[in-house]
Amino acid sequence: MAVDLRARNTLGLPCQAHELQVITSLAQLQAGFPRWDEASLLVLAGGSNVVLPEVWPGRVLQPALRGRQVREEKEAVLIQVGAGEPWPELVRWTLAQGWSGLENLSDIPGWAGAAPLQNIGAYGVELADVLQEVQSVDRRDGRLRRWQRADCALSYRDSIFKGAARDTQVIAGITLRLPRRAQLHLDYGDLRAELDRMAVSTVDAQSVATAVSRLRARKLPDPALLGNAGSFFKNPIVSQAQADALARQEPGLVAHACAGGQKLAAAWLIDRCGLRGQGNGKVACHRDQALVLVNLGAATAGDVLAWAGHVQDCVRQRFAVELEIEPRVYASC
Numbered sequence: 001m002a003v004d005l006r007a008r009n010t011l012g013l014p015c016q017a018h019e020l021q022v023i024t025s026l027a028q029l030q031a032g033f034p035r036w037d038e039a040s041l042l043v044l045a046g047g048s049n050v051v052l053p054e055v056w057p058g059r060v061l062q063p064a065l066r067g068r069q070v071r072e073e074k075e076a077v078l079i080q081v082g083a084g085e086p087w088p089e090l091v092r093w094t095l096a097q098g099w100s101g102l103e104n105l106s107d108i109p110g111w112a113g114a115a116p117l118q119n120i121g122a123y124g125v126e127l128a129d130v131l132q133e134v135q136s137v138d139r140r141d142g143r144l145r146r147w148q149r150a151d152c153a154l155s156y157r158d159s160i161f162k163g164a165a166r167d168t169q170v171i172a173g174i175t176l177r178l179p180r181r182a183q184l185h186l187d188y189g190d191l192r193a194e195l196d197r198m199a200v201s202t203v204d205a206q207s208v209a210t211a212v213s214r215l216r217a218r219k220l221p222d223p224a225l226l227g228n229a230g231s232f233f234k235n236p237i238v239s240q241a242q243a244d245a246l247a248r249q250e251p252g253l254v255a256h257a258c259a260g261g262q263k264l265a266a267a268w269l270i271d272r273c274g275l276r277g278q279g280n281g282k283v284a285c286h287r288d289q290a291l292v293l294v295n296l297g298a299a300t301a302g303d304v305l306a307w308a309g310h311v312q313d314c315v316r317q318r319f320a321v322e323l324e325i326e327p328r329v330y331a332s333c
């Protein structure tokens with residue numbers, strides 16, 4: 001039966017799909033094979049990192065498996081979680097148990113099973129820092145597969161599940177490894193300044209989580225009020241030579257050293273093109289955070305991609321830098 005996915009994606013884009021199947025157990029997921037081996041299958045979790053087309057004529061699968069299993073070891077706590085566990089709740093729960101490691105990843109929307117796809121990251125920490133294993137069902141034969149962290153090819157907003165294994169796996173669960181003596185990561189962006197503002201007597205994982213939540217609430221529009229998918233573009237990585245040349249041409253260029261050269265702040269590039277707060281009537285660059293494209297109310301995927309293309313053109317013309325779209329863009333199949 002046709003289903004409207006508008007309320008199931010944080011950009012709030014209208015999308016009529018042929019059928020939605022919500023799966024809540026591994027047995028159900030495996031029993032569903034070979035239906036998952038269709039080119040027209042769309043795997044959708046929390047919908048916070050997708051651009052959905054107006055019509056999706058195929059099946060939509062929601063891997064909503066819940067559950068948390070804990071194994072305590074001397075040096076670390078291992079937590080196996082179902083793909084459908086909401087990530088922000090999971091982070092809050094680990095902190096309430098007294099386990100640190102996820103505090104910098106507080107309040108990232110979405111479900112646990114989607115976290116490996118783009119190796120979610122924030123405030124200097126990535127999933128790669130805590131991921132032990134991914135469990136998936138292979139869409140081609142229905143078999144359960146286990147991927148150790150090294151198998152997942154995790155890098156900046158990327159993984160094997162967006163590359164060689166794209167559209168071949170349905171992630172059923174993930175296992176996190178939280179070391180008992182995890183170090184706090186306080187050196188990213190405004191985190192230390194926010195902790196100072198909070199004037200806590202002892203900085204611990206819980207206060208870091210609170211600081212991250214406060215920063216995010218100030219900087220990012222709430223999708224419930226203004227549809228968005230978080231950062232719409234990845235921060236581009238350029239060679240040291242290109243970054244040096246740009247810095248000479250553009251005083252104040254924001255860049256950080258990374259593997260492969262320098263990572264440029266995409267928000268700064270867009271802002272510098274005068275696009276912050278600008279839009280096409282349907283979609284705009286958010287007035288406080290240019291990297292976030294917002295749905296002004298009645299946008300479709302076409303409107304979002306048209307504005308994104310304009311932003312990419314402006315940045316290319318001014319800086320000769322290519323902005324890559326971060327969310328997965330689905331075209332009608």
Ligand SMILES: Cc1cc2nc3c(=O)[nH]c(=O)nc-3n(C[C@H](O)[C@H](O)[C@H](O)COP(=O)(O)OP(=O)(O)OC[C@H]3O[C@@H](n4cnc5c(N)ncnc54)[C@H](O)[C@@H]3O)c2cc1C
Pocket residue numbers: 010042043044045046047048049050063083108109110111112113114115117118119120121122169170171172220221222223228229230231328
């Ligand atoms: C306000 C806001 C802030 C954000 N901030 C951040 C941030 O700080 N850092 C960051 O990294 N991201 C951020 N994001 C992006 C997003 O939250 C993450 O990418 C998140 O992991 C997406 O989860 P989801 O459940 O919504 O996935 P969806 O959007 O439903 O899916 C994303 C992709 O993953 C695939 N997928 C999902 N689940 C599975 C599964 N079980 N098996 C196989 N494939 C699957 C889908 O097919 C799709 O291609 C933000 C988004 C918003 C709206």
